[in-house]
Amino acid sequence: MVIKQLKACKNCSYISESDQCPLCGSQTSKEFQGYLIIVDHTKSAIAKQMGIDVNGKYALRVR
Template identity: 55%
Template sequence: MKVELKACRNCRTITTEDVCPKCGGETTTEWHGYVFILDKNKSQIARAMGADNGEYALRVR
């Protein structure tokens, strides 16, 4: 069974749901780039994105 990953148009969280579990925003299958944040306190990327720990898309259409 193939799982289709989607990204939230608002917060860029990657999920398999039709509605984002973090912010309730709309999700789409049209996204590029993948970042996995393990420790937001030590991550410069997390600070730049304003993101918590988790999986995020870098670009969402």
């Protein structure tokens, strides 16, 4: 069983498994704390607050 290492974008906090953010192309970091899942960004107040317009997982804090 392979456990995939999740990484969070240092710029937009989007969580993926790649070294480069698929959304904005910035560097990602595996040093992040907590995350939230945006299922429907059009209905999420947090997404609006964070400027998120793509559904997915986002880190709360990226180091």
